[in-house]
Structure formats: C-alpha cells, structure tokens
Amino acid sequence: MTAAGLIEIALLVVLVGLLTRPLGAYLTRVYAGESILLRPILGPLEKTLYRLACVDPSAEQSWYRYAVSFLVFHVISVATLYGVLRLQPLWPLNLQHLPAPAADLALNTAVSFVTNTSWQSYAGETTLSYAAQMTGITVHSFLSAASGLAVAVALIRGFARRQSSAIGNFWVDLARGMLYVLLPLCVVSALILVAAGVPQTLASSIEATTLEGGRQLIARGPVASQEAIKLLSGDGGGFFNANSAHPFENPTPLTNLLEMLLIFALGAALTNCFGRMVQSERHGWMLLAVMGILFGLGLVGLYALEASGNPAFTAFNLDQMPSTRQAGGNMEGKEVRFGIAASVVFANVSTASSDGAVNAMHDSFLPLSGAILLANMMVDEVIVGAPGSGLYGMLLFCIVAVFVAGLMVGRTPEYVGKKIESSEVKMTILALACVPAAALGLSAIACVSGPGLAALGNAGPHGYSEILYAYTSAAATNGSAFAGLNANSPFYNLTLALAMFVGRFFVIVPVLAIAGSLARKRAVPPSAGTLPTDRALFAGFLMGVILIVGGLTYLPALALGPVVEHLQMGPG
Amino acid sequence: MLDVIMLALMAVFFVTAWAFAGLCDRLLSTDTTGKDRDL
Numbered sequence: 001m002t003a004a005g006l007i008e009i010a011l012l013v014v015l016v017g018l019l020t021r022p023l024g025a026y027l028t029r030v031y032a033g034e035s036i037l038l039r040p041i042l043g044p045l046e047k048t049l050y051r052l053a054c055v056d057p058s059a060e061q062s063w064y065r066y067a068v069s070f071l072v073f074h075v076i077s078v079a080t081l082y083g084v085l086r087l088q089p090l091w092p093l094n095l096q097h098l099p100a101p102a103a104d105l106a107l108n109t110a111v112s113f114v115t116n117t118s119w120q121s122y123a124g125e126t127t128l129s130y131a132a133q134m135t136g137i138t139v140h141s142f143l144s145a146a147s148g149l150a151v152a153v154a155l156i157r158g159f160a161r162r163q164s165s166a167i168g169n170f171w172v173d174l175a176r177g178m179l180y181v182l183l184p185l186c187v188v189s190a191l192i193l194v195a196a197g198v199p200q201t202l203a204s205s206i207e208a209t210t211l212e213g214g215r216q217l218i219a220r221g222p223v224a225s226q227e228a229i230k231l232l233s234g235d236g237g238g239f240f241n242a243n244s245a246h247p248f249e250n251p252t253p254l255t256n257l258l259e260m261l262l263i264f265a266l267g268a269a270l271t272n273c274f275g276r277m278v279q280s281e282r283h284g285w286m287l288l289a290v291m292g293i294l295f296g297l298g299l300v301g302l303y304a305l306e307a308s309g310n311p312a313f314t315a316f317n318l319d320q321m322p323s324t325r326q327a328g329g330n331m332e333g334k335e336v337r338f339g340i341a342a343s344v345v346f347a348n349v350s351t352a353s354s355d356g357a358v359n360a361m362h363d364s365f366l367p368l369s370g371a372i373l374l375a376n377m378m379v380d381e382v383i384v385g386a387p388g389s390g391l392y393g394m395l396l397f398c399i400v401a402v403f404v405a406g407l408m409v410g411r412t413p414e415y416v417g418k419k420i421e422s423s424e425v426k427m428t429i430l431a432l433a434c435v436p437a438a439a440l441g442l443s444a445i446a447c448v449s450g451p452g453l454a455a456l457g458n459a460g461p462h463g464y465s466e467i468l469y470a471y472t473s474a475a476a477t478n479g480s481a482f483a484g485l486n487a488n489s490p491f492y493n494l495t496l497a498l499a500m501f502v503g504r505f506f507v508i509v510p511v512l513a514i515a516g517s518l519a520r521k522r523a524v525p526p527s528a529g530t531l532p533t534d535r536a537l538f539a540g541f542l543m544g545v546i547l548i549v550g551g552l553t554y555l556p557a558l559a560l561g562p563v564v565e566h567l568q569m570g571p572g
Numbered sequence: 573m574l575d576v577i578m579l580a581l582m583a584v585f586f587v588t589a590w591a592f593a594g595l596c597d598r599l600l601s602t603d604t605t606g607k608d609r610d611l
Contacts, residue, residue: 067593075586079579086575103574107581423600430596494581505589513596 002322005307005341009299011257012345013292016264020288023265024272030180031153031173031273042179049175060166063516066154067509069170070147074114074505077143081110084136085128094129095204101127108493113137115504116144116386118230118237118356118479119470119496121488125219125240130202137237138226142186145233145266146177148388151508152270153177155392158515159416160277162523167515177387181266182232189228189262196258197251200224223248231262234386236356236479244346244359245335256342256359263355267384270391278416282534287394290539294383294546295352298372302344305369306330312569333364333483344369351376352383354390356479363466363483367569370465370482371562377476378558379550380435389477392511399428399514401538401545405531415533417523424517427510434506436553438499439475443468443557451491457484461568465561474499 029036050057061069084091085106089099101109105121112119113136124133150173157167194200199220206218223239227249230237244250250259268288275284307329309320322328327339334343343360350357351373362373376383382393398415403425406413413420446452446467456463462484469482474496481487487496524530532538 064593064597068590071586071589071593075582078582078586082578082582103578107578111582111585426599427596498585501585501589505585506592509589509593510596513593513600517600 002307002339002341005303005339005345008253008257008341009303009345012260012264012349015257015261016268019261019265020268020272023269024276024284027149027153027181027266027269027273028276030176031168032277033172033176036180038180038184042183046175046179049179050171053171055169055171057169057172060169062165063154063158063167063512063519066167066170066516067512070151070508070512071505073143073147073170073174077114077140078110081114081136081140082106084132085109088129088132091129091131091135093131093134093202096126096129098127098129104490104493105488108497109136111497111500112474112479113140113235113237114144115477115500116141116148116233116235116354116389117474117477117500117504118235119474119481119487119500120237120241120479121493121496123241124238125221130221133226133239134222138222138229141226141229141233141235141237142178142182143174144235145182145229145387146174148234148386149177149181149266149270150174150388151511152388152391153273155395155511155515156274156277158518159274159395159418160279161519163521164519165516167512167519182229185232185262185265186225186228189232189258190224192258193224193227193255196255197248198224198227198255199248220248227259228262231259231355231357232266232387234263234267234353234355234389236350236358238357244357245361247337250359253338253342256338256346259357259359260346260349263349263353263357264384266387267353267390270387271394274391274395280416280534283416286534286539287391287398290542290546291383291390291394293539293543294379295348298352298376298383299345299348301372302348302365302369303341305366305372306340306344310366310569330364330366333361335359347373348376350480351478352381352385354381354386354476354478356473358480361483362469362480367462367465367562367565370469371558371566373480374465374469374472374558374562375550375554377472377478378436378439378554379546380432381476381478382546386477389507393507396428396431396511396514397542397546397549398533399424400432400549401542402531402533403428404545405538405541409529409531411529414524414526414530417526418518418521419524424514427514427517431507431510431514432549435475435503438502438506439468439472440554440557442475442495442499443471446471446492446495449491451489455486455489455492457486461561461564465565468557468561470496471499475503477503 154167208216240246271284271288275281329340346359380393402413402415466482466485
C-alpha cells in the first residue's frame with residue numbers, strides 16, 4: 001500500500017460524505033415537488049412532457065398502477081432501443097458504415113441498457129454508430145437511471161406515508177429525475193470531462209501513423225456526454241470496448257476520482273433523502289454507515305491482495321514490492337497510469353455500486369480479489385448501489401433484519417414506524433430470491449451446455465468463475481465483465497438478457513408491492529419494545545444479515561471458482 | 573424472421589413480469605396473516 005493510494009481512497013470517502021447531505025436535500029425537494037432553482041427553467045419542459053404523454057401530474061397511483069406504468073414504459077423502451085440498433089444502417093452519423101448488430105445481440109443490448117445493467121457483448125467503437133450511441137445507449141442510460149430513482153422514491157413514500165393508497169405517480173417521478181437530477185449533473189460532469197481531455201465530437205476517427213510506420217485508426221466521438229451519464233446512472237456502458245481503462249474515457253487520475261465520485265454520488269445521497277422523507281436523518285446515516293463499512297471491508301481485502309502481488313511468483317523469488325522502478329503488486333490487467341490503488345478502488349466502487357464501469361481487467365485480478373468483486377455483486381448491490389437500486393436493495397435487507405430480530409424477541413417487527421408483517425416479508429424474500437435464482441441457475445446451465453462451455457477463454461475454476469461472474473453481473477444489473485468469456489453468441493446473449501430481465505423487473509415489482517402495502521398502514525409510535533433501528537447495534541445486525549444471506553446463498557458457488565483457483569496457486 | 577422471434581421473446585418477458593405483478597397484488601390482497609397482531 002502506498003501513501004498516494006491511501007490519500008486517493010480518503011479523498012473519495014470525504015467527497016462522497018460531503019456531497020451526501022446537500023444532494024440528499026436536493027433530491028427530497030425535487031421528488032416532493034417543492035421549489036428548486038431549476039424549476040423556473042425546466043418547469044415548462046416538464047409540463048410539456050406531461051401534456052404530450054397525456055399525464056395528469058396531480059393524479060397519484062396505487063402500487064399496482066405504478067408497477068404497470070413502469071412495465072409499460074420499459075416495453076416501449078426495449079422495443080425502441082431494439083429498433084434503433086437493428087435499423088442502424090438507416091440512421092445518419094454512421095461514419096464507418098457499420099452494419100446492424102445481429103438480432104440476439106440487439107436484444108441483449110436493448111434489455112441491458114433498459115434494465116440499467118449495461119452488459120456489453122459488443123465493442124462500442126466497432127459496432128455502434130454515433131447515432132446509435134447517442135439516441136440508443138445514452139438516452140436509455142438516462143431513462144433507466146431515472147426509473148430506478150423513481151422506484152426508490154416510491155418505496156421511501158411507502159415508509160413515509162400514513163394510511164395512503166398511493167405511492168406517487170411514476171411518470172412524474174420519471175420526468176423529475178430526468179430533468180432536475182440527471183440532466184443538470186450530467187451537463188456539468190460532461191463539461192468537466194471535456195476540459196480534462198475526453199473527446200466530444202461528431203467527427204470521424206483519425207488515421208495515425210505509428211512509430212513503426214503502420215496505419216492506425218484512432219476512434220473518437222461523442223464520448224464525454226455518454227461518459228457522464230454512464231457513471232452517474234450506475235449504468236457503466238462505455239463508448240469504447242476498454243471502458244474507463246481507455247484514455248479517451250478516463251484520461252487522468254483526476255477524472256478517475258471524478259468518475260468514482262459520480263458513480264457513488266446519487267446512491268449515497270438517496271440514503272439522506274430516505275432519512276429526510278421518513279423524518280429521521282439518523283436512519284439515512286445508519287444505512288450509509290453500513291454501506292461504508294461493507295465497502296471498506298471489500299476495499300481493504302482487494303488492496304491488500306493486489307498490492308502484495310501474485311503468490312504464484314513467490315517460488316521464483318521475484319521482487320513484487322513497490323519502488324521507484326515499479327508499481328509493485330499484481331499489475332497484470334491494470335493501467336500503469338492508475339496503478340494498484342486507483343484500479344482496486346475503481347473495481348470496488350464499480351462492483352459495489354452496480355455501475356459496472358471498469359478501469360482494469362477484473363479477469364486479471366487475483367482469485368480472491370475476484371471473489372470480493374463477485375461478493376460485492378452477490379449481496380444485491382446494496383453497497384451504495386446504482387441510483388435507486390442500492391437503496392431499495394438495502395431497505396429489503398432492513399426488512400429481513402427487523403423480521404429476524406422480531407422473531408428473536410417475539411414481537412411484531414417495526415421499521416421507521418411501520419409494522420413489518422407477513423406480506424412485506426413474503427415480497428422481500430421473493431425479491432431477494434430472484435437474483436440468486438437467475439444467477440446460479442443460468443450459471444449451472446451454462447456450465448453443462450455445449451454453447452456455454454464453447455465461449456470460455458480458460459478451463460478449470462477460472463473458466464467457471466468467468467461464467468459465474470457473467471450471470472451474477474447480469475442478474476445483479478451490474479454489467480461489468482470478467483473478460484475471458486466470448487459472450488457474443490446467441491446462447492449467452494439470450495440467457496444473459498433473461499438474467500438481466502429477472503434481476504431488474506422481478507425485484508422491482510415486489511419492491512413496489514411492499515411500498516404499496518406499507519403506505520396503507522398507520523404509523524406505530526415507538527414503545528419500550530421497539531427495536532431502535534438507527535443505532536450501531538442494528539447496523540451491526542443488518543451487516544450480519546446481509547453477509548449471512550449473501551454467504552449462505554453464494555458461498556458454495558464461490559468455493560468452486562475463486563477459492564479453488566486460489567488454493568491451486570499455492571506451493572505445490 | 574429473427575426480429576419477430578426476438579420481439580416475441582420480449583413480449584413473453586414482459587407478460588411474465590406483468591403476471592408476476594398480478595400475483596404479488598393477489599398475495600397482498602388475500603394475505604391477512606398476522607395483521608396488526610404481534611407475532
């Protein structure tokens with residue numbers, strides 16, 4: 001570990017901490033429809049959107065209508081994005097005359113970006129035109145993030161409202177998230193990225209002569225605008241195949257820090273928004289503290305493992321310590337300009353947050369580091385998470401935690417003044433069971449099927465880890481790839497699309513059902529028998545629940561892959 | 573032809589999700605276990 005690395009980590013933590021409260025207050029005002037600075041500017045556009053969509057912004061919806069609106073919106077989104085991709089040759093700004101992606105790849109990509117996963121079975125710069133990147137990928141990064149935010153806010157309203165049959169209006173929440181939250185933050189972030197050297201142009205690729213006299217096409221395009229929403233939305237789908245390891249997506253250590261901050265900003269702020277809306281900011285801070293500790297545990301493990309180098313080299317007596325001549329540690333698959341610290345923090349941020357952007361190749365991390373990255377996704381991306389999904393995932397675990405605590409002491413569990421009863425617990429278990437069912441079930445099918453095994457770049461436990469990572473990433477709507485797996489085949493495109501679909505919609509529907517059920521309830525005043533859920537005791541209990549549920553579900557799968565691979569690296 | 577198959581697949585995905593929402597609604601409306609009682 002180096003001082004520079006530790007300073008970078010500290011800077012990220014401090015900046016996220018400083019942004020959480022003001023951004024949380026802003027989110028609260030936006031979704032409550034209160035006065036904000038941007039409303040006079042963007043308000044007319046918001047009203048025009050409602051008129052065009054025939055939406056009455058004052059009409060609130062029950063959870064079922066909210067869920068149906070959510071599904072209808074996503075049917076239209078998937079079909080539109082599929083059409084944009086398949087009709088690519090007909091669109092302008094196709095400077096490289098790229099053909100339409102195959103039908104299965106287009107379906108995979110459409111589901112991927114609509115579900116906020118951004119799994120990419122294609123290389124952006126050689127598959128998609130500028131028009132497809134801008135109108136397809138970038139637009140749906142905005143929409144999927146705004147819909148995720150809407151679901152989280154609807155769940156918060158479920159906790160905050162008393163005896164109400166409504167949890168808000170999906171279309172209003174969607175529009176407000178887009179116009180007042182994502183759009184302004186993206187404009188500012190994109191301008192900073194452009195100033196730091198990220199291209200934003202509609203001009204074609206540049207032909208360059210290499211030092212050896214060869215010809216090379218250097219791809220560029222409207223990168224900065226896509227980069228900003230790629231990070232802020234928790235989407236992570238890069239303009240280039242190398243994602244944030246590409247110098248045009250992430251040119252400097254400063255942009256690297258900014259990118260991590262953008263990934264975490266909204267997810268962290270939502271915890272404060274939750275605290276404000278349920279009239280107890282302490283609850284929000286408690287959730288953020290749990291997220292922070294889980295993030296710290298993963299980071300310490302990752303940094304220690306990667307900085308200590310590859311154990312397989314120990315027998316050769318190689319110097320793997322950092323010095324003025326070398327970065328030290330396990331530098332395979334990492335950018336030299338970022339080094340160990342910036343690579344492991346980014347990997348931890350990306351897998352914990354559901355963003356899925358990468359600035360290093362996760363396939364080249366040491367086996368146990370790979371296990372940590374997998375574990376971040378396996379706990380349902382609750383460590384800050386993507387905008388919306390992180391918070392509602394964490395609140396699901398809170399419901400499980402108070403339920404288990406209630407069983408222990410023999411009282412009906414309560415959380416922020418609402419009784420948690422069997423309906424909510426059933427919905428919670430449905431939501432929490434869908435992701436592992438999809439990830440593990442589809443991994444098992446891939447491991448025993450010809451097309452599944454044909455795509456592997458490695459045999460043995462590492463190859464198994466590649467399959468497990470792909471389906472976990474898809475079902476947890478993360479989207480990062482382990483690499484080494486040629487996933488652009490009909491088998492993987494369709495099964496990964498199924499995993500992403502289940503991981504998004506089969507979680508969100510029960511979450512909205514919980515919101516509706518909670519909103520109908522009256523508030524329960526705290527009594528002597530109420531378990532305080534804003535204290536360190538509950539935070540520890542909640543962490544235990546998250547780790548045990550994640551551990552019990554996934555430990556056997558992890559043991560077969562990264563753990564076996566680690567043991568194989570030892571002496572003998 | 574492939575496009576029709578893919579669009580049909582999308583339709584199956586979403587109809588399943590819609591049916592799942594209906595199932596959750598039914599579960600919520602019929603479940604009275606433990607309502608307003610301590611466990």
